[in-house]
Amino acid sequence: MNPLASELNAVLAGSVSGRLLSSLGRRLFFPRGIIAQSNEAKLLAPVKNATIGMAFHNGQPLILSAISDAMPTLSAKETVTYAPTAGVEEVRKAWKDSLLKKNPSLKADGITLPAAVPGITAGISFMADLFLDETSTLITSDPCWDNYSLIFSERRGAKLRGVPFFGATSSSAQGLDIAAISAAIREEAKTGSVRIIFNFPNNPSGYAPTRAEADALVDIIRETAEGGADILVICDDAYFGLFYEDDISRESLFGRLATLHEKVLAIKIDGPTKEDYVWGLRVAFVTFGSLGLLAEHQDALGKKLMGAIRSSVSCANTPAQYLILKVLSDPRTAAEKQANYELLRGRYRAVQAFVAQHPDHPKLSPMPFNSGYFMSFRCKGLDAEVLRQTLLKEHGIGTIALGPGILRVAFAALDEEQIAEIYGTIYETAGKL
Ligand SMILES: Cc1ncc(COP(=O)(O)O)c(C=O)c1O
DSSP states (O other): OOHHHHHHHHHHTTSHHHHHOOHHHHHOOOOSSHHHHHHHHHHHOSSEEOOSSOOEETTEEOOOHHHHHHGGGOOHHHHHSOOOTTOOHHHHHHHHHHHHHHOTTOOGGGBOOOEEESSHHHHHHHHHHHHOOTTOEEEEESSOOTHHIIIIIIITOOEEEEEOTBTOSSTTOOSBOHHHHHHHHHHHHTTTEEEEEEOSSOTTTOOOOBHHHHHHHHHHHHHHHHTTOEEEEEEEOTTTTOBOSTTBOSSOHHHHHTTTOTTEEEEEEEOHHHHTTOTTTOOEEEEEEOTTOOHHHHHHHHHHHHHHHHTTTSSOOHHHHHHHHHHHHOTTHHHHHHHHHHHHHHHHHHHHHHHHHSOOOSSEEEOOOOBSSOEEEEESSSOHHHHHHHHHHHHOEEOEEETTTEEEEOGGGSOHHHHHHHHHHHHHHHHHO
């Protein structure tokens, strides 16, 4: 039992609520992680808040014109009607078309019609319902998004096997630790099945595989399937498209995994949350792909997912789905998204430039990063939480401590002009602690 859950149980002990809690109810807690730390930063670091996964410009969230213009014009049908359990058909088709455009190696027939869910988090949780329980192990990057442990371990009782994906085993390693990933997959394969989640661009490291690394990952999965194990690969593509270096593979790994082998089931969980700058709209999509996934398999999997949706949230938000339809068909969207991408890439480059100009910090070592919203430092001889608290209380800078060893900085939430000063303060403060 997580100590935070035990604390809550102790508070409720002897009360009617405490006596009535289910075993899941007893296991649940609210982590002192990203959301809690971000709430602190909202109060103490309103201007230099690098905690949360949203993109702002001059203090305002980015918003596409298709959304701001359409919001007041939605019809009654687009606003208040129930959406079908797996989403509005037209929206699902439009999202599938967009997937095929963004991932040219995808084959339309080999993948299901994306099902709409209320956010990527919900999609991940539904996949946990369908494919994981107390008997399963899920390979994930270490570090990974902190919500994975709440979803997979606390809710479903599965074991998370954290693997140091990001050059952790050798200080000279720059990118993915392919050997460590391969060793973990080979070991899990001995049980007859492997479950793994890939989140690229990654939260919290900000890393996405180069083309060569993507090839290596696909080879490992193929060889493992040929060796006889069943493999579930969940692609959490929350930050898809925010690739800042030329050598990064532009397609989701899902595109290749969906047609790789009969023993590989690939699942893409993605959505407009970050891709289209609509964090609070709460809509996302789940798409299945596997070589030899027949129409009847697609239908049955779709119905299983609908069971998970129906029994928990009933359906996804109707206006959000229609707004996404407008985003996808608005001729202004492509140019606006390109401009937002360039804005974020400018911030990324400013961070890369700072880090390159200040090598060999005695206490902070940046993990490899090339994409997404974040970058993270490994802290050596320094507690990341102490650094976070000092930055927050003495300098009004909001960052996230992930355990004692990692400090995450959301550069996507900072204006480019703030970056040199904020990173300068982070380096100086860490140096003094
Ligand atoms: C890796 C990862 N997956 C999923 C999500 C959540 O996405 P959504 O807001 O659509 O639930 C986030 C958001 O922070 C994330 O970082």
